[in-house]
Amino acid sequence: xxxxxxxxxxxxxANLVELLARAEGLAGWSLRELAExxxxxxxxxxxxxxxxxxxxxxxxxxxxxxSKPEQDFPELGVELKTIPIDRQGKPLExxxxxxAPLMGISGxxxxxxxxxxxxxxxxxxxxxxxxxxxxxxxxxxxxxxxRPSAQEATLLRQDWEExxxxxxxxQIQTINARLGQVLQLRPKAANxxxxxxxxGPNGDIIMTLPRGFYLKIDFTRALLAQHFMx
Numbered sequence: 695x696x697x698x699x700x701x702x703x704x705x706x707x708a709n710l711v712e713l714l715a716r717a718e719g720l721a722g723w724s725l726r727e728l729a730e731x732x733x734x735x736x737x738x739x740x741x742x743x744x745x746x747x748x749x750x751x752x753x754x755x756x757x758x759x760x761s762k763p764e765q766d767f768p769e770l771g772v773e774l775k776t777i778p779i780d781r782q783g784k785p786l787e788x789x790x791x792x793x794a795p796l797m798g799i800s801g802x803x804x805x806x807x808x809x810x811x812x813x814x815x816x817x818x819x820x821x822x823x824x825x826x827x828x829x830x831x832x833x834x835x836x837x838x839x840x841r842p843s844a845q846e847a848t849l850l851r852q853d854w855e856e857x858x859x860x861x862x863x864x865q866i867q868t869i870n871a872r873l874g875q876v877l878q879l880r881p882k883a884a885n886x887x888x889x890x891x892x893x894g895p896n897g898d899i900i901m902t903l904p905r906g907f908y909l910k911i912d913f914t915r916a917l918l919a920q921h922f923m924x
Contacts (some may be wrong), residue, residue, distance in 0.1 A: 706756040710770055710839070716755050717817060717837035725821070726830030728754055736830040746829065748776050751819055765812060772839075773812045777914060779820045779835070783922060784915050786824065788908040794879055796892035796905065799862050804851045807858075809877070809907050813850060816840050820918065838921045846876070846917075853877035854907070864895045866902060876913040882906030 707713035720728065725747065729736045732753055737743040751757075757766040757774055766774040778786040792808040804810050817839050823832030842850060853874035860869055871878045881903040894900035 706758055707767070707770070710772070713755065713767065713770060713772065713817065714837065714839060717819060720751075720754060720819070720834045721836045723834045724830060725750060725832050725834065728834065729830065738828065740829055743829075747778075747821055747832075748774070751776050751834075755817075765815075767817075771815050773814075773816045774819070775816050776819045776821050777918070778825075778832075779822055779918070780824055781822070783820075783918055785911050785918065788878065788880075788911055789914055790882070791877075791907040791909060793882060794857070794861065794905040794907055796861055796866065796890060796902070797899075799858060802858065804854055807854060809850070809854055813842060818914075818918070836922070838918065840917060840921070846913075849876045849913075857907075862893065864893045864897060866892050866900075866905070867895075869905075871908075874910070876910055878908050878910055879905050880908055 707716060726736050729750055732750070734750060734753070737746055740746055752766060752774060755774065758768065765772055775789055777789060780786060791812055795802065795808075817837055819837050820835035821832050822835050853876055857869060857874060857877065857879050860866065860873075869879050871880050873879070882905055883903045886903065888904065889901040890904045891899050892902045
């Protein structure tokens, strides 16, 4: 497949088969090749452009959601996640899923949560290259379309319910990244002034940093290893 036929329209993929074919067509490209093909500037490093890799792949694959709290391909029910890995196939960082709701959460169920929605079907795109490698030189790996197994879904649900219960009981300040077997809750803010409301220990409202749900590295490593037989 030549590079040119590949992105002739950059339209949204019509179905899963088309989405996977596009993603497979990118495997082996460097991020620089893809960026030049799309007319996108390549940053020297990602300090100021943390989301650059994800945005580049969204553009290449025709994702539509942007930063809205729905899946990247809502009409296909698929979330897109780039995942940086080393040469051994080990993920280099945790994977951000969504911002955690801290207020008005009584009665919120796992089935209706953003985390459940986004993780119901994920297109993983491994990006090969340690942080020492310039962004443009990192390579795109083979894609993986993943739906949680019954066991994985149970672990995710248990962690989410435990974390959300602590938030609703006003215990947000006691939650650290060690809590949870596969999911963790961590501060998610551009800077320490970006505070948001949460429930305090006495049921009053406190100001705290926004929090995000992340998948732990051990979970994503096992998931990739299982698929790629690493």
